[in-house]
Amino acid sequence: MVDQTGRIGMPRGNLPPLELHVPEPRFRPGDPVDYSWLDIPGAGELPRFDEACEARETMPATLGMVRVLDDKHRAVGPWDPRLDPETLRRILRTMALTRAFDDRMYRGQRQGKTSFYMKCTGEEAVSVAHAYALAGDDMVFPSYRQQGILIARDYPLVEMVNQIYSNRADRLKGRQLPIMYSARDYGFFTISGNLATQFPQAVGWAMASAIKGDTRIATSFVGEGSSAEGDFHAAMTFAAVYNAPVILNVVNNQWAISSFSGFAGAERSTFAARAVGYGIAGLRVDGNDALAVYAATQWAANRARANKGPTLIEHFTYRAEGHSTSDDPSAYRSAHEREEWPLGDPVMRLARHLIALGEWDDERHAAMDREVAEEVKAAAKAAEKNGVLGHGFHHPFHTMFEDVFEDLPWNLREQAEQAIREREAKWPDARGSGAVEEGEGA
Amino acid sequence: MIEETAVSLQEGEARPMNMIEAINDALHVMMGHDPDVVVFGEDVGYFGGVFRATAGLQAKFCKMRVFDTPINECGIIGAAVGMAAYGLRPVPEIQFADYIYPGLDQLISEAARLRYRSAGEFTAPITVRSPFGGGIFGGQTHSQSPEALFTHVSGLKTVIPSTPHDAKGLLIAAIEDNDPVIFFEPKRIYNGPFDGYYDHPSKTWKNYPGGQVPEGYYSIPLGKARTVREGSAMTVLVYGTMVHVAEAVLAEKGVDAEILDLRTLWPLDIEAVEKSVQKTGKCLVIHEATRTSGFGAELVSLVQERCFYHLEAPIERVTGFDTPYPHSLEWAYFPGPVRIGDAVDRLMKE
Numbered sequence: 001m002v003d004q005t006g007r008i009g010m011p012r013g014n015l016p017p018l019e020l021h022v023p024e025p026r027f028r029p030g031d032p033v034d035y036s037w038l039d040i041p042g043a044g045e046l047p048r049f050d051e052a053c054e055a056r057e058t059m060p061a062t063l064g065m066v067r068v069l070d071d072k073h074r075a076v077g078p079w080d081p082r083l084d085p086e087t088l089r090r091i092l093r094t095m096a097l098t099r100a101f102d103d104r105m106y107r108g109q110r111q112g113k114t115s116f117y118m119k120c121t122g123e124e125a126v127s128v129a130h131a132y133a134l135a136g137d138d139m140v141f142p143s144y145r146q147q148g149i150l151i152a153r154d155y156p157l158v159e160m161v162n163q164i165y166s167n168r169a170d171r172l173k174g175r176q177l178p179i180m181y182s183a184r185d186y187g188f189f190t191i192s193g194n195l196a197t198q199f200p201q202a203v204g205w206a207m208a209s210a211i212k213g214d215t216r217i218a219t220s221f222v223g224e225g226s227s228a229e230g231d232f233h234a235a236m237t238f239a240a241v242y243n244a245p246v247i248l249n250v251v252n253n254q255w256a257i258s259s260f261s262g263f264a265g266a267e268r269s270t271f272a273a274r275a276v277g278y279g280i281a282g283l284r285v286d287g288n289d290a291l292a293v294y295a296a297t298q299w300a301a302n303r304a305r306a307n308k309g310p311t312l313i314e315h316f317t318y319r320a321e322g323h324s325t326s327d328d329p330s331a332y333r334s335a336h337e338r339e340e341w342p343l344g345d346p347v348m349r350l351a352r353h354l355i356a357l358g359e360w361d362d363e364r365h366a367a368m369d370r371e372v373a374e375e376v377k378a379a380a381k382a383a384e385k386n387g388v389l390g391h392g393f394h395h396p397f398h399t400m401f402e403d404v405f406e407d408l409p410w411n412l413r414e415q416a417e418q419a420i421r422e423r424e425a426k427w428p429d430a431r432g433s434g435a436v437e438e439g440e441g442a
Numbered sequence: 443m444i445e446e447t448a449v450s451l452q453e454g455e456a457r458p459m460n461m462i463e464a465i466n467d468a469l470h471v472m473m474g475h476d477p478d479v480v481v482f483g484e485d486v487g488y489f490g491g492v493f494r495a496t497a498g499l500q501a502k503f504c505k506m507r508v509f510d511t512p513i514n515e516c517g518i519i520g521a522a523v524g525m526a527a528y529g530l531r532p533v534p535e536i537q538f539a540d541y542i543y544p545g546l547d548q549l550i551s552e553a554a555r556l557r558y559r560s561a562g563e564f565t566a567p568i569t570v571r572s573p574f575g576g577g578i579f580g581g582q583t584h585s586q587s588p589e590a591l592f593t594h595v596s597g598l599k600t601v602i603p604s605t606p607h608d609a610k611g612l613l614i615a616a617i618e619d620n621d622p623v624i625f626f627e628p629k630r631i632y633n634g635p636f637d638g639y640y641d642h643p644s645k646t647w648k649n650y651p652g653g654q655v656p657e658g659y660y661s662i663p664l665g666k667a668r669t670v671r672e673g674s675a676m677t678v679l680v681y682g683t684m685v686h687v688a689e690a691v692l693a694e695k696g697v698d699a700e701i702l703d704l705r706t707l708w709p710l711d712i713e714a715v716e717k718s719v720q721k722t723g724k725c726l727v728i729h730e731a732t733r734t735s736g737f738g739a740e741l742v743s744l745v746q747e748r749c750f751y752h753l754e755a756p757i758e759r760v761t762g763f764d765t766p767y768p769h770s771l772e773w774a775y776f777p778g779p780v781r782i783g784d785a786v787d788r789l790m791k792e
Contacts, residue, residue, distance in 0.1 A: 141524070172561045182560040189527060190560035194551040200517050201552065204524025204532075211480060211506050211530070218524070230544070234517030241512055403558045404596050406565075406620045409665070409709035 023262030027334035043070035044077020062272035062282035068291035095124035122320030125346035133297035141202035141220035161383035168393035169386035199235035206246035225256020245304035253319035275312035287317030454657025464606035483535030515545035539574035554597030577630035587731035605652025611662030637690035667711035676724035755792030
């Protein structure tokens with residue numbers, strides 16, 4: 001507004017000056033943490049809706065929370081998926097394996113074996129229990145923090161490490177930043193660095209499945225931070241318009257690097273509540289409760305498979321570690337947050353549930369932890385034989401130019417020849433490059 | 443002058459079509475030929491498209507394969523990438539090239555990189571059709587020529603036809619191509635060639651050789667330029683509407699120019715460019731798009747690098763001005779006969 005004197009921003013009359021609200025998290029470094037303000041509904045309280053219900057009928061589930069495991073580690077209420085102990089133990093072991101894998105790869109980065117890593121600590125149930133509730137050939141469009149899905153689908157750990165080390169066995173030929181896996185045969189779509197792009201892609205895949213009269217469904221993940229991207233809106237609109245057989249997941253781990261969830265709109269509403277505005281079923285789920293994640297996924301998968309349309313699931317959880325190996329969370333949040341997080345640790349909650357059932361005990365748990373650590377160690381050792389970043393073997397230079405197009409155009413052929421010519425000047429003794437240059441007449 | 447492929451002569455009798463009819467025919471042919479081809483975009487379904495390019499497709503091939511979309515270019519391209527990952531061959535339409543920008547992240551970060559980043563596990567055989575270019579009083583947002591944004595992206599192919607015959611054959615080739623193709627249709631010449639004289643009566647494709655379009659299936663390979671006219675005085679590198687403007691100006695000036703219609707901007711037919719400039723020793727680059735960092739700059743660089751010792755004069759570049767596309771001053775902006783004529787005169791003086 002410009003007043004007569006040409007100045008902007010002058011208050012008029014008796015109106016209060018407007019104020020810009022800039023969200024601020026409750027706790028900064030050093031602050032004591034008190035989560036009593038957080039409204040966590042009790043386990044078993046939420047009714048289980050008919051899988052064929054109208055989207056708007058799920059409104060209570062978008063504001064409440066699907067929770068199965070109660071404070072005494074019992075499975076309670078209508079969302080209990082009633083899994084047999086053997087399945088529960090497999091889910092538990094896969095979550096533990098995922099955590100062990102993260103721990104070792106994090107150390108690998110600190111030891112200089114790779115440039116980068118991202119853990120999913122505290123969020124293992126979100127990916128692993130989700131994967132267990134899908135069919136093996138349902139297509140996942142993940143973000144970068146669903147490594148648990150690959151592990152749940154028995155993707156070889158050594159292939160994951162090869163990718164992280166960008167070595168000569170890396171199936172992605174060292175082109176991709178570590179953890180940006182691609183595993184078509186395991187129904188795991190190529191991960192992109194550009195946030196939320198996978199969301200409308202998953203909807204398109206689901207539309208294609210419907211166009212072809214297939215029975216497979218798609219599922220996709222974004223963090224709550226990325227839900228602010230325009231692609232989220234595009235995906236929700238397309239999913240609703242075409243009644244696409246897709247599960248759209250928002251992992252609300254409270255933090256997008258240093259920005260708390262308030263910067264994605266969490267102060268005013270839940271992320272699940274956005275679903276109903278689009279005409280999509282919504283569920284908010286305790287993301288640290290593997291049984292609740294399983295149950296919500298199963299509900300949404302059944303709905304999609306029955307041509308009843310898409311579901312948005314908000315997984316309410318906490319990012320227990322830094323955003324990545326390049327991040328130091330002590331610079332922006334209280335270290336006590338993790339300790340005080342009221343929904344606990346997903347691995348321990350499922351373990352205690354199994355113990356309460358008489359199907360698990362501390363010794364078996366300790367043995368499992370040793371076993372998964374050994375399994376990861378063996379995979380990492382095997383992968384290291386193929387090289388580590390910058391020190392080991394990598395793919396030949398010419399592969400850098402392949403797969404830009406199906407065929408190599410003239411400019412890339414010329415540039416490939418240039419790169420190979422430059423090699424001699426850059427690495428005259430060939431040791432610095434560590435390359436195995438097959439088929440280049442090196 | 444057009445070059446007929448052997449296939450086209452075998453595949454069907456040629457009949458006159460305008461460019462819209464040729465594009466529509468290509469879509470009919472490909473949808474009939476390949477059940478994985480799907481066509482979608484804003485208003486393309488029941489209505490048949492704001493330019494009628496998709497008319498009749500939905501009635502023939504059903505709503506599951508030809509459908510309207512929400513007004514969301516990010517969603518249109520994003521869904522196309524997902525469909526391609528499934529195994530379909532999507533042919534989405536962006537209503538005007540001026541409105542492709544909300545879909546750019548999906549095109550640049552995703553469609554163009556899919557094959558590379560997944561080491562071939564996933565591909566994006568997508569053809570994005572979009573009307574482009576000016577000369578229709580379209581103002582700022584119905585006239586743009588954003589091809590340089592796409593030729594700059596590794597992993598994308600950019601195709602621009604200049605005749606109905608080429609439009610059909612190139613569109614069929616683009617749909618069959620296993621890489622993402624941006625297919626820009628110069629809307630000024632949808633209904634007839636345009637020589638740059640906006641005050642002349644408009645022409646139709648009917649009696650123009652490039653307006654004869656074979657029935658049925660034929661394709662024109664991507665990455666191959668078309669020699670519009672052979673000549674020895676200079677080489678003109680041009681595409682889209684400007685092919686016809688260049689042809690008219692050079693004929694009027696009586697200059698024996700060799701005119702190359704690039705047809706595929708990238709991958710460029712570098713052999714044809716080199717061969718021609720090395721023969722003529724002079725080069726004129728023409729496009730509607732704005733000058734600075736336009737595709738012309740790449741053409742000029744390549745010619746300079748690869749034909750330097752054959753050049754008898756500085757390479758000339760005739761383009762739109764470095765402004766947003768104006769409405770009332772369209773014909774002052776458009777790189778028409780006067781601007782091209784001046785450049786031709788300068789080249790001929792050398």
